[in-house]
Amino acid sequence: xxxxxxQYSDFDIDFNRNEFINDVSVVKDRYAIRQSIMxxxxxxxxxxxxxxxxxxxxxxxxxxxxxxxxxxxxxRDIIWAVRTYEPRAxxxxxxxxxxxxxxxxxxxxxxxxxxxxxxxxxxPRDSIQLExxxxx
Numbered sequence: 001x002x003x004x005x006x007q008y009s010d011f012d013i014d015f016n017r018n019e020f021i022n023d024v025s026v027v028k029d030r031y032a033i034r035q036s037i038m039x040x041x042x043x044x045x046x047x048x049x050x051x052x053x054x055x056x057x058x059x060x061x062x063x064x065x066x067x068x069x070x071x072x073x074x075x076r077d078i079i080w081a082v083r084t085y086e087p088r089a090x091x092x093x094x095x096x097x098x099x100x101x102x103x104x105x106x107x108x109x110x111x112x113x114x115x116x117x118x119x120x121x122x123x124p125r126d127s128i129q130l131e132x133x134x135x136x
Contacts (some may be wrong), residue, residue, distance in 0.1 A: 033089050033116055034128055040081050041110065041130060056081050058132055061098075062106050071096040078112060089114045092125070106134035 043055030056077050064070065075094040082091050092113040109131045116124040 030116060030126055033086065033114075034126065036086050037082055037089060037112060037114065037128055038130060040085050041078055041112070042132075054081075054085060058108060058110070061108060062132065062134055066098045071098060074108075074110075078110065082112070082114070088117055090117055108132045 040054070041056050041058060044059060045055045045057050046052050048054040056074075058074065061070070061074065074096050078094045078096075079091045082089060092115060094113070095111045097109045098107075109129065111127060111129045113125070113127045116126060
């Protein structure tokens, strides 16, 4: 069985300039996939032109009254969005925390564990932790 290994690359989402070639910087492999997953989770549905279903819509949940069922729905939505829009990764697990009685409930912390598929990484497992909080 022959396995194909790819080198993944994307433009830097911040559009930083590469001083050597005087062009937009590129992120590769693990960092390209991490950037893509963060972009998927943090994008509001309807925000991306011509792709109204792209994104998760986490921001709209900041001020909602939460139940454990809401956390399960958000975990499900994250898994679906990453499966649909990021074929280079497979989500292993997602955990969502909406604060507790000792903290401001207007924050959401998400941890996404995933496997990089077909890449050159010696350790294909990675995780991202994202936190969204009310700023005013």
